[in-house]
Amino acid sequence: MFSEAPAWESVGDGWRPLHGGFRDLGYSIEWHDFTTRKDLDWSRSFHPNSVEVCLNVSGHGGVQAGRRSLELATSTAGFYAQKESRLTAVRRGGERHQFITIEFSPAFLERHMPSGERGVNPRLGRVFGNSGRDTATVSEPIRLGSEYQQMIMSLRRPPVYAAAQRLWYQAKALEVAAALLYQPLPGEELFCERYKRLSQERAQKVVAILKQNLAEPPPLEEMGRRVGCSHFHLSRVFTQEMGKTISAYLRDLRMERAAELLRAGKMNVTEAAMEVGYSSLSHFTVAFRETFACCPGLYPIK
Numbered sequence: 001m002f003s004e005a006p007a008w009e010s011v012g013d014g015w016r017p018l019h020g021g022f023r024d025l026g027y028s029i030e031w032h033d034f035t036t037r038k039d040l041d042w043s044r045s046f047h048p049n050s051v052e053v054c055l056n057v058s059g060h061g062g063v064q065a066g067r068r069s070l071e072l073a074t075s076t077a078g079f080y081a082q083k084e085s086r087l088t089a090v091r092r093g094g095e096r097h098q099f100i101t102i103e104f105s106p107a108f109l110e111r112h113m114p115s116g117e118r119g120v121n122p123r124l125g126r127v128f129g130n131s132g133r134d135t136a137t138v139s140e141p142i143r144l145g146s147e148y149q150q151m152i153m154s155l156r157r158p159p160v161y162a163a164a165q166r167l168w169y170q171a172k173a174l175e176v177a178a179a180l181l182y183q184p185l186p187g188e189e190l191f192c193e194r195y196k197r198l199s200q201e202r203a204q205k206v207v208a209i210l211k212q213n214l215a216e217p218p219p220l221e222e223m224g225r226r227v228g229c230s231h232f233h234l235s236r237v238f239t240q241e242m243g244k245t246i247s248a249y250l251r252d253l254r255m256e257r258a259a260e261l262l263r264a265g266k267m268n269v270t271e272a273a274m275e276v277g278y279s280s281l282s283h284f285t286v287a288f289r290e291t292f293a294c295c296p297g298l299y300p301i302k
Contacts, residue, residue, distance in 0.1 A: 007044035026108025042089035059097030070138035082136035215277035
């Protein structure tokens with residue numbers, strides 16, 4: 001009988017089931033919070049014949065199904081499915097990983113999402129539908145907006161009495177399925193979806209600008225002009241979409257780039273700090289330690 005517990009032995013208390021049971025209830029919800037020294041084979045935790053959604057708060061994880069891949073970066077989500085153990089997946093070493101997974105059995109989904117229902121992501125149909133052409137698949141990643149950040153907090157600390165948690169957690173599992181396992185029908189876009197799409201596009205444009213100008217990013221007013229809105233609105237939208245302020249996101253990008261340079265051995269600590277825009281080595285060291293729980297001089301962790 002399959003158990004995913006052995007896959008998480010190396011992270012100890014960093015894996016915590018929150019509710020449900022894959023075999024008896026048809027879904028399970030789990031919280032993960034850990035740092036690994038080496039890359040972690042994440043696929044060993046995937047149940048055969050399952051669909052799993054990942055709400056990724058931090059850390060980089062990749063899932064591969066044949067030629068198709070799902071790259072989960074900070075504040076992103078996606079799903080992956082397999083009939084058999086055909087998926088491969090890795091969590092990057094040296095990073096702090098925080099994410100929630102909601103795993104569904106096909107029987108549970110069939111009760112709530114009948115075969116052939118319009119709008120269901122066609123990739124699921126190719127794995128579990130009548131044709132069953134694929135043995136595994138992955139979705140495209142999506143950004144986690146503020147509503148998902150709030151959901152993640154509530155999943156860890158449900159706002160209901162213990163006796164009501166079974167009902168509450170099932171409703172949340174179905175809410176996640178409705179949001180991530182469906183696609184809009186042709187020509188369908190609600191006003192709120194259009195607003196959300198524009199907000200996501202603006203946030204992604206800011207991310208691209210920051211990545212291109214890590215050391216000297218343009219002022220907020222200039223970024224607002226580039227994406228086509230006021231800097232006040234841009235600041236609010238970005239925080240809603242990305243779950244953190246522009247300055248906090250810039251710091252994360254700088255730390256990721258600095259870690260890449262140190263891992264590659266291309267620069268020493270001072271050079272890496274200057275490369276990503278830090279003129280103060282002490283400020284860089286504090287930010288790096290807060291991000292990776294390790295001094296930059298000792299990185300990568302051996």
